[in-house]
Amino acid sequence: MSAVKAPKPARQRSLHERDGKKLFFMALPFVLFVFVFHYMPLWGWSFAFVNYKPGRALLNCDFVGLTNFTKLFLQPVMRNRLFEVLRNTFGMQLLHYLTMPLPMLFAIFLHEMPSRRCRKVIQTVTTLPNFISWVIIYALAYGMFAVDTGFINNMLKSVGLIETGIPFLTSGDNVWLKMTFYSLWKSLGWSAIVYLAAIAGIDHEVMEAAEVDGAGRMRRIWHITIPELIPTFFVLLVMSIGNFLNAGMEQQKMFSNAMTKPYIETLDLYVYNMGIGSGLISYSTAVGIMKSFVAVVLFSSANMLSKKVRGYSMF
Amino acid sequence: MTAIRNKRRMSVGDRIFHIVNYTVFILLGLICFYPFYYLVINTISNNRMVDLGMIMYLPQGIHFTNYVKVFEVDGMIRAIFISVSRTVLGTALPVIFTSIAGYLFSKEHMWHRKLLYRFTIITMYFSAGMIPVYMNMKLLHLMNSFWVYIIPGLLSVYNMVLVKTFMESLPAALEESAQIDGATYPQRFIHIVLPLAKPILATIALFGAVNQWNAYMDTLLYINDSELYTMQFLLYEYLNQASSIASSITANTDMSMIDQATQVSTTALRNTMTVITILPIIFVYPFIQRYYVQGVMIGAVKG
Numbered sequence: 001m002s003a004v005k006a007p008k009p010a011r012q013r014s015l016h017e018r019d020g021k022k023l024f025f026m027a028l029p030f031v032l033f034v035f036v037f038h039y040m041p042l043w044g045w046s047f048a049f050v051n052y053k054p055g056r057a058l059l060n061c062d063f064v065g066l067t068n069f070t071k072l073f074l075q076p077v078m079r080n081r082l083f084e085v086l087r088n089t090f091g092m093q094l095l096h097y098l099t100m101p102l103p104m105l106f107a108i109f110l111h112e113m114p115s116r117r118c119r120k121v122i123q124t125v126t127t128l129p130n131f132i133s134w135v136i137i138y139a140l141a142y143g144m145f146a147v148d149t150g151f152i153n154n155m156l157k158s159v160g161l162i163e164t165g166i167p168f169l170t171s172g173d174n175v176w177l178k179m180t181f182y183s184l185w186k187s188l189g190w191s192a193i194v195y196l197a198a199i200a201g202i203d204h205e206v207m208e209a210a211e212v213d214g215a216g217r218m219r220r221i222w223h224i225t226i227p228e229l230i231p232t233f234f235v236l237l238v239m240s241i242g243n244f245l246n247a248g249m250e251q252q253k254m255f256s257n258a259m260t261k262p263y264i265e266t267l268d269l270y271v272y273n274m275g276i277g278s279g280l281i282s283y284s285t286a287v288g289i290m291k292s293f294v295a296v297v298l299f300s301s302a303n304m305l306s307k308k309v310r311g312y313s314m315f
Numbered sequence: 316m317t318a319i320r321n322k323r324r325m326s327v328g329d330r331i332f333h334i335v336n337y338t339v340f341i342l343l344g345l346i347c348f349y350p351f352y353y354l355v356i357n358t359i360s361n362n363r364m365v366d367l368g369m370i371m372y373l374p375q376g377i378h379f380t381n382y383v384k385v386f387e388v389d390g391m392i393r394a395i396f397i398s399v400s401r402t403v404l405g406t407a408l409p410v411i412f413t414s415i416a417g418y419l420f421s422k423e424h425m426w427h428r429k430l431l432y433r434f435t436i437i438t439m440y441f442s443a444g445m446i447p448v449y450m451n452m453k454l455l456h457l458m459n460s461f462w463v464y465i466i467p468g469l470l471s472v473y474n475m476v477l478v479k480t481f482m483e484s485l486p487a488a489l490e491e492s493a494q495i496d497g498a499t500y501p502q503r504f505i506h507i508v509l510p511l512a513k514p515i516l517a518t519i520a521l522f523g524a525v526n527q528w529n530a531y532m533d534t535l536l537y538i539n540d541s542e543l544y545t546m547q548f549l550l551y552e553y554l555n556q557a558s559s560i561a562s563s564i565t566a567n568t569d570m571s572m573i574d575q576a577t578q579v580s581t582t583a584l585r586n587t588m589t590v591i592t593i594l595p596i597i598f599v600y601p602f603i604q605r606y607y608v609q610g611v612m613i614g615a616v617k618g
Contacts, residue, residue, distance in 0.1 A: 030416040030435070031434060041450070042447065044443060044448070045447060113336060127604075131529075131600065135551045135592075139586075141350075143357065292441065
């Protein structure tokens with residue numbers, strides 16, 4: 001570090017250089033690892049341009065150019081399914097965006113609770129689901145919502161509101177809403193932590209000054225707390241734009257069944273079902289490539305947006 | 316401080332606000348807590364009543380047979396072993412490799428550091444996609460191998476950047492004095508940098524462990540061999556094909572000998588397996604809570 005500042009005697013400099021080379025060779029295995037697991041998969045993109053048959057070497061597959069891409073749009077069955085998948089992805093992501101202010105509200109109102117102990121208990125309980133896998137969440141949801149033995153159905157039956165169980169998990173109604181509810185259940189408490197940390201950083205004197213001036217609770221929240229939290233909200237919003245198409249599939253895979261499938265299949269799940277499930281490696285790679293390109297475009301536009309509004313780039 | 320103030324002059328509006336606020340949050344807490352509670356009371360209650368959906372608020376006919384029987388499920392012990400080994404190895408090794416890589420990249424005079432570093436971090440912004448990655452695993456002969464759980468995660472680029480940034484913020488003088496005393500890079504790394512980097516490494520380890528324990532996608536994608544199934548995946552399979560596992564147990568036991576109340580059923584086994592899969596998370600949860608705020612940075616990327 002000091003070598004940069006002042007010129008050193010030749011002997012010392014060469015020592016320093018040798019040191020630098022030593023570090024280079026020590027770092028090389030890690031770079032090689034990154035190459036093998038992050039760059040090497042890129043050769044797989046070539047599958048999108050051939051007619052891949054399992055068990056055959058890539059070079060022995062027929063080269064078909066862009067047919068795999070054009071077929072996705074031109075063949076009516078493929079096109080309909082692709083549009084359905086895109087509709088699901090957009091629909092669920094849109095609902096996700098609509099719920100984005102909720103963690104902020106959660107944090108604001110939790111902070112208004114006078115009892116520190118109460119705050120702590122509620123935070124502990126609501127954050128736990130974030131660390132539970134989707135497999136377990138499905139098991140919990142099954143316990144709550146199953147038709148015959150589920151808690152909700154039994155409760156409604158015992159109160160006399162319904163005669164037969166409602167198939168919460170095995171019906172195609174309101175699938176997007178249900179998915180949004182589950183992921184909100186998982187992440188609400190956890191996502192609020194960022195905002196709670198930001199609220200803790202707000203200057204007490206500003207709050208007290210507002211109170212002395214006669215501002216009520218809601219006024220203080222509206223004019224002080226929320227404006228202080230908006231930058232954080234904005235950062236999270238911009239960051240999520242780059243992930244717009246990454247609606248994921250872990251959750252959807254768990255809750256997917258014959259009834260929910262037309263509404264639950266997101267882009268990722270579609271690629272999985274088509275590639276791993278049906279063995280259509282070439283098609284699914286083509287879909288994946290298109291997704292990657294859209295993601296890059298989204299990332300850079302999010303970055304530009306952030307540069308414009310905030311004055312520095314995010315990534 | 317706010318508490319004292321509020322006590323002094325609690326207006327009617329304030330009182331209504333607090334009542335509504337507490338009610339909403341207690342409801343939210345219940346919604347988060349009740350599914351866990353419901354699950355647990357259903358594993359320790361009379362199995363017949365559970366099957367009829369009669370256990371709703373309080374356990375009845377408490378027994379712990381399910382927790383004994385669950386270990387007789389085909390592949391259960393093996394799945395626990397696989398899950399524990401992948402969590403231990405898949406947490407310890409990445410922490411070691413990530414901290415070494417972070418340390419090396421924090422050294423500014425590394426030859427071609429900029430090039431290597433850019434080459435590494437650029438991978439955070441693109442991904443080849445699920446199928447190409449899948450084909451790559453095939454090429455590397457990681458399909459149907461235990462190592463597919465460990466090797467691809469040995470170095471997380473994002474965590475490495477966090478570690479590097481943390482190490483760069485440490486006072487350089489500490490290491491320089493050791494350097495003058497003739498300490499080599501490995502010595503300086505182990506004796507000076509590592510002890511100081513404990514908070515960030517603990518965060519990475521805890522969140523990494525939770526991710527390892529919770530993972531099921533990699534089994535779904537890369538593993539066909541049932542000997543390598545994890546707890547999560549066994550549960551996943553079980554949830555998918557409900558009744559088969561219970562019958563594998565009851566077939567082994569003489570029906571007439573069993574007390575109806577404790578006779579294992581599909582539901583009871585499913586619930587008990589779920590509880591067992593949640594338990595490790597509950598145990599590490601208090602430790603995780605200490606690293607919440609640092610963890611948010613990791614969680615932000617992994618989603």
